[in-house]
Amino acid sequence: MTSASWHARISCGRETGAGFLVTERHVLTCAHVVARSGTDEVGVSFAQEPGAIPAKVVAHGGWDGRDTDPGDVAVLELDRSVPSIKPASFAAPSDAYGDPPRRLLAYGFPKRFEEGTLAEYRATADQLIAGEWVQLEAWAAHGQPLVPGFSGAAVTLADTGRVVGMVSAAARDPGIRNGRMLPAHVMARYWPRLGELIPTPEYGRTDKERLRELVEGRGPEFADRPECSTERLYCDAVGPFGPPLPSRRFGSLWDAAWYLLSEVPDTGAVARFAARLADFTEDAPTRGALRAWPSRPHDRRPQAPVHRPAAGAGTGAGARQSWSPILVEIAPSGSGDHQFLVEVSAYNGRHRRVVGSRALPADRVRGYALERIDEAYHELEPGARELIAFVLPRRWLNTDVAHWQRSADDQSPLGSFAPLVVMDLERRRSGGLQHKLLQKWQRLDAQPTARLHRIGCGAVGQDPVRLTIGLRRGADMVGFASPPRAGGTRRLFQASLNAAMPVMLWPRTGCRGDHHGGAHGDCAGAAFLDHLAEHLTGLPPGELPSHIHELRETAYASEAPEPHWAYDLALLWEDPRCLPDPVGYLHSPVG
Known part of the structure; x- marks a missing residue:
């Protein structure tokens, strides 16, 4: 057995028990051993230290006086440290058990054994009794039983001397040679600092x-x-x-x-x-x-950016770094029209880290999302090419997320801070439409240009089903002259989503698009589509988030008396390859 110098004899009034040193100034014992510490002095004696050292109770497990009460733990602080004695070392929680059983030793101070004596025991099983104790039974039919004076004694592995628990009780019948042990990991419930000393898988003391x-x-x-x-x-x-x-x-x-x-x-x-x-x-x-947590040097070391063709960028786009999206998913919670689940994640390649997930009322969604977006940047590599992607319920797709004030200290629009796109929640969850989107991007990668289909203000009477079928075969992008607010435009907007259009653009405000027939050549929506067609010419769809970001910056900074045509430009852009199935949480952390 290793040195037993850290074993201690505890006296409190007429009560005598055992304890053990765990730091230079702290000793563990049973609460019932020092139950009268409010009126009687507590003394702690070590074999290598002359005389008893006064001590006081600085932590208590909540033991209430009965044998079956939990928390029979007390932490004593010595009046002075004992640097000459090395504190006890602990074993892992599972080390006390085995087949064959591990031989355990307890060092107590019963009557007529002022210098202490050993008792040999073993754990009956690793099952906790009442969630608190492990039963001890004698190693052999003879030898020292657990009697008064052993309370608070460290229970150690005979071969290493490491502590696995503390004796808390013995059988009242002397003919029954068993007792109870508080395992070390149970004692740590009552004195959290003890957990730092007990080995646990993967996490060290500093963690x-x-x-x-x-x-x-x-x-x-x-x-x-x-x-x-x-x-x-x-x-x-x-x-x-x-x-x-x-x-x-x-x-x-x-x-x-x-x-x-x-x-x-x-x-x-x-x-x-x-x-x-x-x-x-x-x-x-x-x-x-x-x-x-746990933050370790190897967890967050900078990595050189990996350059590869951007997803969805055609063959002529050159070698561009892939997107590292920050995904903001806002979905109805199912507990009312004004309650939403908000989840913010950061992607690095195929790895997804959830940085926030909450059920919130509608009026708290914006503040929470903006705060977590900012924190999500900590998960991106220094050279990452960020993309803020909002996944929104269909009725929220026209929300001015690009105009949200970036933070309490920065009044600039979020859309000027980074490339920002929106995606449709229902379509994101549809396996069939996600498959069609992947096929669309494969074709776009092989095409030199993308085809834009214009839906003007006067097209609200168009048949949605025919539009869906036609777009699947003959278009890559859709531009709307009006926002999806009026009934007719909303139906065409949904038809475009069902056609698996990877890119959809529209003005968030302006003409409602509810004119049936008649000329619309002088409508602002028509001018918007003209500007849009001119701007998109020759641009690879995979790079559109960056180009729209630059366009928004120009629009937001414009000092012209009239708003820039792209001031309220909304971009729905979805490439499933940028947002693979998550490897992070495998279940929803909110219900």
């Missing part, structure tokens, strides 16, 4: 210390919000097929995080927990730190 700092104290701000309850966050982290909620309730956010670290096999679950918690945290620096 856990940082997570604890970020998580502790965050619970009260979510108290009245059921969508971010601790249990809901846990379920989001493990997914629909992960381990169910434990039978006991989580006492805090850290309790849930520690459970994920120490008892859930999926090591990625705790990172998802942190990212989900970030989405409900109002403090931006803390939100970013939670989302980035």
Whole structure:
């Protein structure tokens, strides 16, 4: 066995028990050993230190006085540090069990054993009794039983001396040679700092210390919000097929995080927990730190941009870098006409990182989306070619997202900050239309130019079904002279979506397009289509987001007395190759 110098004898009034040093100044023991610490002095003795060192209770597990009460843990802080004694080391939570069973040792201080004595035991099974204890049974039919004086003793692996738990109780009948152990990972529920000392898969001490700092104290701000309850966050982290909620309730956010670290096999679950918690945290620096956890040097090292032909850019477009979209998906939540699910993601190649996902009322959608778009840039490589893509319900496609003020500190339009496009939510979810869109882009890649089909203000009486069939065969882009607000234009707009048009453009304001017959040559919509046709000539469709972005910049900066023709230009642009099926969350984190 390794050195036992960190074993301690604890005295509190007439009570004597055991404990063990875990830092230079902190000792763990049972709460019932120091139950009278409010009136009686607590003394801690070590074999290598002369005399007893005064100590005070600085943390308590909540034990309430009965044998079956949970939280029989107390943390003692010594009046002075003991640098000459190396604190105990801990084993991984699973190391206490095995087949054959692991031999366990406990070092206690029963009567007539002032210097201490050893008891040999083993864990009956890894099943927790009442979610708290592991049953111990004697290693052999003879030898030292667990008796008063062993409470608070470290239970160690006989071959390594590493701690796996603490003795908390013994059988009342001396003829029954068993007892109870608080496993180390259960003790960490009551003193979070202990979790940093216990080995867990993948995450080291620094990772856990940082997570604890970020998580502790965050619970009260979510108290009245059921969508971010601790249990809901846990379920989001493990997914629909992960381990169910434990039978006991989580006492805090850290309790849930520690459970994920120490008892859930999926090591990625705790990172998802942190990212989900970030989405409900109002403090931006803390939100970013939670989302980035665990941040390690190799996680975020800059990478040289990869140059390859842009998706949808024809053969003459040259070698251009692919898009790195920031996807903003806004969908009805199913809980009312004015409730929406908003999810913001960042793509790097085929990897998708969800940076925010919330159910929100309509009046909070804009602020939330803009805030998360800004944070999504942290997920892009330095040389990434950004594209902000809004996936909107059909009735929202004419929303002025390009004109949204970029942030509270920047009044410039979002459409002037980066290439911005919209996509139709219903079409994005249609397997048939996505397949047709892929076929369209394959043909566009092989064509020197793209064909623009004009739909003027006077075309509202056109048959939508015939338009859909005709566009599938004879057009690559559709330009509308009027926004999709009036009934006739909306039907033609939907017909164009059903034709799997990869590019659709229109003025967000202006003529309603509800004129039936008559001349429309002097209509602003006709002039818009003329300008559009002139601007699009020779441009590869795959590069349109960049060209429209430049056009918007020109329009927004124009000082002419009349608005620039492209001031309210809307662009629906969809290339499924830029937005592959996600590799990030495999389930919806909001329900």
